[in-house]
Amino acid sequence: MKPSLLSVSDLGADGLVQILELTDSFVEVSNRAIPRVPALRGRTVVSLFYEDSTRTRLSFETAAKRLSADVLTFSVGTSSVKKGESIRDTVQTIEAMGMDLIIVRHGSAGVPHRIAQWVDASVVNAGDGWHEHPTQALLDCFTIRSELGRTSADRPFDGLHIALVGDVLHSRVARSDVLAFTALGANVTVVAPPTLLPPAVDTWPVAVSHDFDSVLPEVDVVYLLRMQLERQHEALVPSLREYTSLYGLTPARAGRLAKHALIMHPGPMNRGVEIGAEVADLPNAVITQQVANGVAVRMAVLYRLLGSGVSLTHE
Amino acid sequence: MAQRERPLAPPHGGVFVARTEVMSADDVRRATTRIAHEIIERNHGLDGVVLIGLQTGGVWLAQAIADAIARIEAVTLPLGTIDVAFYRDDIGMRPVMPEAVTDISVDLTGRTVVLVDDVLFTGRTIRAALNALSDYGRAKAVQLAVMVDRGHRELPIRPDFVGKNLPTRRDETVDVTADGVRIGDML
Numbered sequence: 001m002k003p004s005l006l007s008v009s010d011l012g013a014d015g016l017v018q019i020l021e022l023t024d025s026f027v028e029v030s031n032r033a034i035p036r037v038p039a040l041r042g043r044t045v046v047s048l049f050y051e052d053s054t055r056t057r058l059s060f061e062t063a064a065k066r067l068s069a070d071v072l073t074f075s076v077g078t079s080s081v082k083k084g085e086s087i088r089d090t091v092q093t094i095e096a097m098g099m100d101l102i103i104v105r106h107g108s109a110g111v112p113h114r115i116a117q118w119v120d121a122s123v124v125n126a127g128d129g130w131h132e133h134p135t136q137a138l139l140d141c142f143t144i145r146s147e148l149g150r151t152s153a154d155r156p157f158d159g160l161h162i163a164l165v166g167d168v169l170h171s172r173v174a175r176s177d178v179l180a181f182t183a184l185g186a187n188v189t190v191v192a193p194p195t196l197l198p199p200a201v202d203t204w205p206v207a208v209s210h211d212f213d214s215v216l217p218e219v220d221v222v223y224l225l226r227m228q229l230e231r232q233h234e235a236l237v238p239s240l241r242e243y244t245s246l247y248g249l250t251p252a253r254a255g256r257l258a259k260h261a262l263i264m265h266p267g268p269m270n271r272g273v274e275i276g277a278e279v280a281d282l283p284n285a286v287i288t289q290q291v292a293n294g295v296a297v298r299m300a301v302l303y304r305l306l307g308s309g310v311s312l313t314h315e
Numbered sequence: 316m317a318q319r320e321r322p323l324a325p326p327h328g329g330v331f332v333a334r335t336e337v338m339s340a341d342d343v344r345r346a347t348t349r350i351a352h353e354i355i356e357r358n359h360g361l362d363g364v365v366l367i368g369l370q371t372g373g374v375w376l377a378q379a380i381a382d383a384i385a386r387i388e389a390v391t392l393p394l395g396t397i398d399v400a401f402y403r404d405d406i407g408m409r410p411v412m413p414e415a416v417t418d419i420s421v422d423l424t425g426r427t428v429v430l431v432d433d434v435l436f437t438g439r440t441i442r443a444a445l446n447a448l449s450d451y452g453r454a455k456a457v458q459l460a461v462m463v464d465r466g467h468r469e470l471p472i473r474p475d476f477v478g479k480n481l482p483t484r485r486d487e488t489v490d491v492t493a494d495g496v497r498i499g500d501m502l
Contacts, residue, residue, distance in 0.1 A: 022412065024416045025398065025400075025401075025413045025416050025417070027416075028416045028417050028418075029401070032450060032451070033450075033451075033452075036450070037401035037402060037447075037450075038401070038446070039400075039401040039402075303401075306407075307406045307407060307411065308406075308410060308411060308412050309406075309407060309408070309409055309410040309411060310410045310412055
């Protein structure tokens with residue numbers, strides 16, 4: 001079995017830092033007039049997305065192309081999956097065509113893990129259910145590292161206070177971010193109404209708050225999670241307007257943040273719900289930087305898995 | 316004789332144990348000054364000349380050549396560094412990771428690039444560097460300066476400026492610093 005990236009916990013603190021350092025090289029590549037290197041010539045990467053996505057899929061495919069890998073896009077909607085083909089048969093068919101790496105997104109937790117057991121190719125988890133989204137956590141860490149100058153190799157986020165705000169319950173981004181931020185030394189507070197927190201949150205290495213206003217002035221990073229509007233029928237919050245008034249980053253709340261504090265969001269944003277319409281455009285909102293860094297981080301992950309010949313976790 | 320930790324040396328790094336010193340610190344300094352003169356002479360001055368050091372061994376040498384040129388002609392040349400990891404032809408055959416971020420802040424189109432490395436061996440690193448350079452613009456010419464040419468070329472590549480031609484065995488290691496050049500083994 002070739003190396004895979006299924007969870008942030010596959011990496012450990014040293015592995016995280018190594019990928020962030022490798023990303024510096026790919027940021028340099030991405031800023032060039034010809035943003036392409038021949039590193040993965042002859043390797044084939046396939047993106048297998050069972051769930052909708054624009055930015056993650058585009059980001060991975062751009063990353064693979066900038067490494068000169070061949071990229072295939074598997075569209076579930078026009079495939080034999082519609083005829084009832086199982087995931088196992090689908091991935092084994094893909095592998096039989098000589099793929100070196102499969103990028104998987106699926107609505108159910110654990111699917112990338114199962115696929116990694118079935119195939120010899122490397123597997124990258126691009127989001128599985130409510131479980132994990134490791135490359136999002138890596139790009140979030142890289143953004144914080146470069147925006148706040150936290151480039152030390154040893155516990156770079158020591159002393160940073162990061163608030164993760166919103167629908168933690170349904171958020172794979174929150175789970176991966178908590179693992180990554182705390183591994184790098186940050187203090188994390190999750191801020192949400194009790195109905196949007198998972199029951200197991202007491203076992204997480206985080207503080208829990210239901211009072212956004214009291215946390216606001218202390219944080220270095222406020223990370224807003226997407227309010228999943230498609231879940232409104234579950235009646236987990238009384239109304240979106242009430243949610244916004246208690247947990248939204250309104251312009252008034254943004255004004256009470258420390259001057260250096262970053263505003264982050266994994267996208268897609270619901271402007272006017274979890275984030276004020278103008279707040280997303282403030283100078284300390286680094287949401288577009290997150291997207292730009294996403295390509296370089298994914299180049300680092302793909303290179304690390306397919307090219308470097310170095311194991312993913314630090315020895 | 317001196318030992319030196321070389322974590323980045325191929326294939327996996329280790330400790331370099333010297334057997335013979337073939338150039339002293341003074342020899343290296345004199346060779347650097349001579350190479351500086353030769354670069355100026357070959358290019359009839361320094362118009363459009365850029366020095367680019369290969370990570371990691373060529374970086375200090377490119378700086379030393381730039382310092383020597385500044386003393387001779389009172390000109391400060393543009394200086395860059397390049398890491399060729401992503402252009403190597405042995406990716407997937409051995410661990411290949413960049414040592415540093417490439418830093419080339421000038422457009423190379425129309426410039427004369429002098430690539431600088433400490434040791435010229437198989438020529439494969441230089442091949443990778445030539446491909447990498449072309450992604451930063453179409454240079455008017457590329458010249459190669461090395462402190463030591465130790466032979467055993469596997470590609471048709473030849474240096475323009477050489478500190479010392481040094482016959483070696485393939486399995487030996489040549490260690491180049493500003494303090495001198497030594498032949499020895501990696502342990």
